[in-house]
């Protein structure tokens with residue numbers, strides 16, 4: 423027999439009925455099964471307590487006068503571990519009902535005087551069901567909001583716009599527990615628009631390759647597809663910059679739908695932040711480049727130094743068989759390691775006289791200055807700690823912190839070798855340039871004290887190919 427709508431709705435609620443009279447429980451079971459409820463029966467009060475403890479019941483219908491313990495004692499036990507279950511007490515006669523004070527104290531939702539007709543009891547159960555449904559709605563909102571709040575920091579912390587799309591789609595799929603998703607992002611770039619598509623699972627049929635307008639039109643018209651949730655993502659001027667759709671196995675619930683819409687709004691905002699961050703990073707990068715060139719240009723003896731340090735650092739990391747992202751990080755650190763010198767007064771930085779201890783201590787501040795200049799934007803956050811340590815030594819006699827050995831990060835140990843080597847082979851105010859052979863001797867002398875011994879060995883191998891290195895460095899104007 424086909425279930426009607428009421429049966430379908432009621433089947434979402436479970437009832438336990440307890441009475442020491444098996445005829446009574448069988449009658450109740452039969453009555454409420456016909457009404458579409460899932461109903462279990464129990465004739466032993468202690469077993470009923472355990473059933474409530476171990477199972478999930480929404481409503482308990484129980485007799486008041488029972489052996490070996492009465493209904494109010496059963497409720498008292500149950501209330502010690504379950505405050506949520508709705509309880510209706512069945513009494514043989516009004517005069518035998520527990521006092522109203524007990525009913526209130528035990529949080530019993532109602533009592534029913536047994537009779538041949540169960541329609542009044544059914545009304546009581548229906549009123550419990552309404553309350554339970556409202557509580558479930560509130561709980562659903564609370565859970566959805568909590569899930570969204572938890573997901574947002576991750577979405578907002580995404581710095582690279584290229585990674586945002588992938589993360590957004592994965593996060594919403596995890597939150598809404600579906601399998602298929604599609605996200606299209608159209609972001610204005612310097613010239614034109616950058617289009618990216620992300621697909622999880624099987625994606626959404628036919629969505630790939632469609633324009634934002636076409637997607638919007640198609641899915642707005644496709645109201646009949648109850649298994650798809652979709653939303654447009656907008657920039658701060660309300661221009662469409664993206665489209666997201668999720669495919670579900672069954673029609674999504676109202677919570678999933680509302681959570682999706684909330685998430686989509688938050689994503690628009692996160693994408694705008696990310697785009698803004700990209701612009702900030704780009705302009706800050708340009709500014710740091712200018713600072714770097716200014717530092718190099720301050721002193722005729724250091725021109726091209728940071729380019730060469732970047733190059734040697736990259737080659738050494740490469741020879742150490744580090745992965746490309748590591749090598750690139752080291753190259754960037756080499757490029758910007760001395761930007762903090764912009765904050766050192768010229769009369770100290772390019773002084774022709776011997777510096778006092780106090781002045782030399784000011785110069786020693788430059789790794790800290792480099793670190794603080796680069797820490798301002800997230801784009802440089804990975805290289806800021808490297809530049810901070812580029813004057814530390816393996817024996818702990820470096821600066822600014824005097825940390826030693828492997829407490830100095832690998833990247834900084836690499837840059838330190840590249841930096842010192844370029845200083846050796848360059849003419850400086852107080853020293854002539856060393857030949858390559860002489861510089862190699864210096865590296866050998868100070869391996870294990872100033873330099874990481876193993877890295878110094880590898881670097882010596884790298885510079886054996888000096889002719890090729892200088893050819894690659896031909897763009898640097900000093901060599």
Ligand SMILES: [Fe+2]
Pocket residue numbers: 759760788812813841
């Ligand atoms: Fe330096």
